[in-house]
Amino acid sequence: MSEIFSKDGMFDMKIGILTIGNELMNGRISDTNASFIAREANQQGWSVEAIMSVGDDFAAIKNRLDYLLSMTDAVICSGGLGPTSDDITTEAIAKALNLPLYTDENVLNYIKAIFTQFNLRWADNNAKQALFPQGAEILPNARGTAPGFALSVNGKLIFVIPGVPAEAKLMVVNGVIPALRKHFPQDEKYIVKQTIRTFGLSEAAVDNQVKDIDFQSLGVSIGFYPVFPENHIVLIAQSKNLQEAQKNLQKAQDEVSAHVQDYIFAYGEQTLEEVIAALLIEKKLTIAVAESCTGGLITSRLTDVSGSSDYLERGLVTYSNAAKISMLGVPAEIIEKHGAVSEETARRMAEGVRKLAGTDLGLSSTGIAGPTGGSKEKPVGTVYIALADSQKTICRHYAYRWDRKRNKDIFSETALFLLKNYLQ
Amino acid sequence: MSEIFSKDGMFDMKIGILTIGNELMNGRISDTNASFIAREANQQGWSVEAIMSVGDDFAAIKNRLDYLLSMTDAVICSGGLGPTSDDITTEAIAKALNLPLYTDENVLNYIKAIFTQFNLRWADNNAKQALFPQGAEILPNARGTAPGFALSVNGKLIFVIPGVPAEAKLMVVNGVIPALRKHFPQDEKYIVKQTIRTFGLSEAAVDNQVKDIDFQSLGVSIGFYPVFPENHIVLIAQSKNLQEAQKNLQKAQDEVSAHVQDYIFAYGEQTLEEVIAALLIEKKLTIAVAESCTGGLITSRLTDVSGSSDYLERGLVTYSNAAKISMLGVPAEIIEKHGAVSEETARRMAEGVRKLAGTDLGLSSTGIAGPTGGSKEKPVGTVYIALADSQKTICRHYAYRWDRKRNKDIFSETALFLLKNYLQ
Numbered sequence: 001m002s003e004i005f006s007k008d009g010m011f012d013m014k015i016g017i018l019t020i021g022n023e024l025m026n027g028r029i030s031d032t033n034a035s036f037i038a039r040e041a042n043q044q045g046w047s048v049e050a051i052m053s054v055g056d057d058f059a060a061i062k063n064r065l066d067y068l069l070s071m072t073d074a075v076i077c078s079g080g081l082g083p084t085s086d087d088i089t090t091e092a093i094a095k096a097l098n099l100p101l102y103t104d105e106n107v108l109n110y111i112k113a114i115f116t117q118f119n120l121r122w123a124d125n126n127a128k129q130a131l132f133p134q135g136a137e138i139l140p141n142a143r144g145t146a147p148g149f150a151l152s153v154n155g156k157l158i159f160v161i162p163g164v165p166a167e168a169k170l171m172v173v174n175g176v177i178p179a180l181r182k183h184f185p186q187d188e189k190y191i192v193k194q195t196i197r198t199f200g201l202s203e204a205a206v207d208n209q210v211k212d213i214d215f216q217s218l219g220v221s222i223g224f225y226p227v228f229p230e231n232h233i234v235l236i237a238q239s240k241n242l243q244e245a246q247k248n249l250q251k252a253q254d255e256v257s258a259h260v261q262d263y264i265f266a267y268g269e270q271t272l273e274e275v276i277a278a279l280l281i282e283k284k285l286t287i288a289v290a291e292s293c294t295g296g297l298i299t300s301r302l303t304d305v306s307g308s309s310d311y312l313e314r315g316l317v318t319y320s321n322a323a324k325i326s327m328l329g330v331p332a333e334i335i336e337k338h339g340a341v342s343e344e345t346a347r348r349m350a351e352g353v354r355k356l357a358g359t360d361l362g363l364s365s366t367g368i369a370g371p372t373g374g375s376k377e378k379p380v381g382t383v384y385i386a387l388a389d390s391q392k393t394i395c396r397h398y399a400y401r402w403d404r405k406r407n408k409d410i411f412s413e414t415a416l417f418l419l420k421n422y423l424q
Numbered sequence: 425m426s427e428i429f430s431k432d433g434m435f436d437m438k439i440g441i442l443t444i445g446n447e448l449m450n451g452r453i454s455d456t457n458a459s460f461i462a463r464e465a466n467q468q469g470w471s472v473e474a475i476m477s478v479g480d481d482f483a484a485i486k487n488r489l490d491y492l493l494s495m496t497d498a499v500i501c502s503g504g505l506g507p508t509s510d511d512i513t514t515e516a517i518a519k520a521l522n523l524p525l526y527t528d529e530n531v532l533n534y535i536k537a538i539f540t541q542f543n544l545r546w547a548d549n550n551a552k553q554a555l556f557p558q559g560a561e562i563l564p565n566a567r568g569t570a571p572g573f574a575l576s577v578n579g580k581l582i583f584v585i586p587g588v589p590a591e592a593k594l595m596v597v598n599g600v601i602p603a604l605r606k607h608f609p610q611d612e613k614y615i616v617k618q619t620i621r622t623f624g625l626s627e628a629a630v631d632n633q634v635k636d637i638d639f640q641s642l643g644v645s646i647g648f649y650p651v652f653p654e655n656h657i658v659l660i661a662q663s664k665n666l667q668e669a670q671k672n673l674q675k676a677q678d679e680v681s682a683h684v685q686d687y688i689f690a691y692g693e694q695t696l697e698e699v700i701a702a703l704l705i706e707k708k709l710t711i712a713v714a715e716s717c718t719g720g721l722i723t724s725r726l727t728d729v730s731g732s733s734d735y736l737e738r739g740l741v742t743y744s745n746a747a748k749i750s751m752l753g754v755p756a757e758i759i760e761k762h763g764a765v766s767e768e769t770a771r772r773m774a775e776g777v778r779k780l781a782g783t784d785l786g787l788s789s790t791g792i793a794g795p796t797g798g799s800k801e802k803p804v805g806t807v808y809i810a811l812a813d814s815q816k817t818i819c820r821h822y823a824y825r826w827d828r829k830r831n832k833d834i835f836s837e838t839a840l841f842l843l844k845n846y847l848q
Contacts, residue, residue, distance in 0.1 A: 024459070024462070024475065025462060025466075025471075025472045025475065026462060026463065026466040026472070026647070027458075027459040027460065027461070027462030027463025027464070027465075027466055027472075028459075028463070028647045028648065028649060029459065029649075030454070030455070030456050030458070030459035030460075031454070031455060031458070031459065031475075032454050034451075034454070034455070034477070035448070035451045035452075035453065035454035035455065036451065036454075037451070038448070038449055038450060038451030039450065039451025039452070040451070041451075042449075042450040042451055047449075048449045048450070048451075048479075049484070050476060050477070050478060050484075050488065051448065051449065051455075051476065051477035051478075052474060052475065052476045052477075053458070053474070053475035053476075054474060054475075055472075060473070060474075063495075064474065067491060071487075202544070203506055203507065203508055204506070204507035204508060204547055204549055204550050205545065205547060206508075207507065207508035207509060207549060208547040208549055211509070211549075223446055223447065223452075223510060224506075224508050224510065225447055225452060225453070226506075226588070228588075234452070289741075291720075294724070295720075295723055295724045295726070295727025295728070295732070295736075295739070296715075296719075296720030296721065296722070296723035296724035296727065296739050296741065297720065297724040298720070299719055299720035299741045300718070300719045300720035300721040300724050300741075300832070302719070303719025303720065303741070303743065303793075303832075304719070304828070304829060304832070306793075306794070306795055306796055306828055307796070308719070308743070309743055309744070312719075312741075312743050313743060313744045313746070313747060314740065314741055314742055314743055314744060314747035314751070315719070315720050315740070315741030315743070316738065316739070316740055316741070317713075317720065317723045317724075317727070317736075317738055317739030317740070317741075318738055319727065319732070319733055319736050319737060319738055319739070320733070320737045320738060322737070323737060323738035323781065327738070327751075357747065358746075369727075370730070371730055372730055372731070399542070399543070401541075401542050403567075404728065404730055405728060406590075408724070408727075408728070
């Protein structure tokens with residue numbers, strides 16, 4: 001149910017992250033290394049004190065490094081190890097720490113061998129990647145030519161790894177984390193966490209629902225992560241005793257569950273469509289979908305799960321009234337009398353697609369995603385969701401208030417959530 | 425064609441960016457606001473001096489803010505404006521600057537009105553979003569309940585905006601950038617930019633195609649922004665003379681276009697589905713879609729455009745062979761002989777859905793999104809896209825290599841790109 005992170009995290013160790021490159025400062029690329037490093041450090045029980053980005057500039061790199069070293073035990077730097085003239089990280093770190101540079105002959109030969117092996121033309125600037133500050137411990141790079149390195153200065157550790165995400169990630173896991181754990185004495189401490197995924201309550205409402213729970217006395221922290229249109233709750237328990245951490249986490253989870261029960265669709269990292277997939281397979285049920293305003297999004301989400309052909313028979317996007325009438329058998333007079341966006345039409349769509357596909361279940365949506373098409377009685381954001389089985393058809397009406405794209409998102413989530421509730 | 429950004433960018437202005445939230449420090453989410461803000465600032469000709477992230481912690485926020493203020497003219501803070509107890513940004517900024525907090529009654533009434541309008545239950549913690557430090561200029565939030573604010577302290581500007589990306593982005597463009605331009609004395613300088621959206625070339629390939637173009641002599645900078653599965657090229661020209669800036673931008677655009685012509689689908693901010701919508705409307709053509717491996721995603725993307733009911737008649741997700749046979753009229757022996765994933769099946773699907781819907785065009789996809797279902801002849805990533813009109817049916821085969829989700833994305837992009845080429 002919950003995940004054990006570490007049996008020897010040391011909560012007092014503070015990490016700083018410095019990502020280096022002009023492409024970060026002009027916004028050309030968004031930084032994914034920092035969050036990866038932060039996540040890895042966190043899972044060791046270490047706390048990330050600061051994350052910074054800086055351009056390829058000697059003075060700025062020294063300034064940021066000094067600042068980070070002033071508040072942390074270890075700084076992990078990423079980026080600027082390439083062969084081109086704008087890659088200055090190694091030289092900048094050496095300057096900042098007053099260390100001379102040397103060429104490591106083994107690394108130089110290794111890089112040259114790669115060039116020979118892949119029949120690449122050698123250019124002298126590649127030799128730059130064999131330069132290291134004196135005292136550096138070299139970290140091998142299994143996915144590229146630029147190795148990283150570690151330095152120990154005044155009891156603090158500095159790591160320098162490439163910026164290419166695939167190279168950086170591997171080096172963090174195989175080089176940086178093991179080195180940090182070796183260098184710093186460690187407390188025995190267990191950290192366990194649990195994610196609770198909810199839909200249907202705003203972030204404020206979730207917070208409000210759980211505000212009377214005494215997490216502190218359980219040694220559990222709670223965080224809220226809105227992932228539109230869902231809200232995820234994360235509980236983290238820490239203790240020197242694994243059983244105690246797990247017991248406290250379970251207590252906190254039980255308390256939270258009791259308060260927001262109706263809105264929970266998963267404990268852990270499962271998506272709503274994965275939860276539904278498991279339920280449909282468990283109950284050996286098949287389904288077909290008839291969509292109007294969601295335009296195929298419900299079906300697309302159901303097919304995001306590998307193996308969805310086991311339960312999803314077909315999906316119909318009956319955008320026109322003609323398609324609703326001819327394929328789903330919605331009577332023209334129903335549409336004429338009640339409108340294409342109505343409970344009556346939604347019901348007939350769900351029943352019609354179920355019958356057409358010969359499935360156990362039929363799910364339908366009809367509504368107004370906007371920005372046009374709304375009326376006073378049926379404003380933009382109106383949606384009817386219906387679900388038919390062999391016995392009955394249920395239909396619900398909802399009123400949302402988002403833009404077209406987010407209306408489609410929340411309409412499809414609403415339909416899937418209704419389906420999940422039915423299956424449970 | 426191009427957009428005039430500024431007639432008065434000031435190149436010396438230094439910007440600091442501070443993104444706030446525990447979810448950044450534990451790596452649960454990766455920071456996309458910082459790069460967006462950096463890009464916008466850069467396009468104004470301002471330089472981003474430092475980007476930092478910090479957790480929801482009073483002392484740390486004060487420390488980072490002081491550090492950023494020491495080296496910049498303006499600091500843009502994002503995140504921590506929600507109603508929940510872990511959102512402390514407003515209070516932390518007020519504390520750091522020694523300013524008392526007050527409740528803005530207009531904002532409070534505005535938030536309450538939203539709750540009433542949408543029939544949401546009011547919880548008192550929502551009133552927190554109407555709290556501001558004394559002297560704050562309130563920045564409206566068109567997409568959410570939490571407004572941002574601006575403070576002027578010792579000649580420096582501090583902006584605080586929400587962390588929700590959609591809200592933050594709109595507020596940067598409509599609130600922060602205009603306020604910065606108003607507050608700081610400015611050089612007369614024109615900056616014009618143009619985005620060129622491409623599909624079908626990797627970032628390295630785009631870079632390689634344009635590497636011989638002399639952008640420097642034109643005073644134009646080029647940037648590459650991969651937005652999977654697309655690659656966007658951004659050209660920025662600067663000059664004290666507007667006509668010259670526009671002329672140079674046009675020259676650069678012409679040169680780039682000549683090199684990557686076949687891969688361009690839009691100049692400017694139009695999406696591929698918007699380009700297709702305009703073409704279908706201009707040519708008065710209607711379309712129906714039959715999808716297999718894309719599971720409704722092609723249809724869903726076509727319906728992301730408001731007014732899509734004018735040209736999209738229906739979409740069918742024929743996941744099962746039975747659905748392909750009964751609804752689209754694909755002969756069972758075709759599927760048996762060539763397989764559901766084959767050129768023959770794709771062609772019959774496109775022709776079948778066109779005939780069934782009575783539309784001018786029929787578009788189809790059949791392939792293997794993975795991770796299972798691949799074979800040696802037809803590995804995961806194989807897809808056939810067919811497009812039928814009254815005269816003929818074209819069909820193309822592609823081989824990709826991504827995970828299920830990205831295969832679905834690139835399959836649907838490929839289908840839409842083929843449709844765009846046909847319409848042009």
